[in-house]
Amino acid sequence: MDVRNCKSCGKLYNYIGGPPLCPSCVKALDDKFDLVKKYIYDNIY
Numbered sequence: 001m002d003v004r005n006c007k008s009c010g011k012l013y014n015y016i017g018g019p020p021l022c023p024s025c026v027k028a029l030d031d032k033f034d035l036v037k038k039y040i041y042d043n044i045y
């Protein structure tokens with residue numbers, strides 16, 4: 001188990017891969033910030 005702080009809101013969450021964000025922030029990005037999500041992905045992979 002890999003627990004990390006969300007890069008957006010600072011909340012602890014169980015990291016399962018992908019962007020360093022908690023599930024609720026990932027969902028917020030999906031809803032509103034496709035360009036930001038793309039930026040984050042580009043900087044991870």
Ligand SMILES: [Zn+2]
Pocket residue numbers: 006007008009010011021022023024025026
């Ligand atoms: Zn978050």
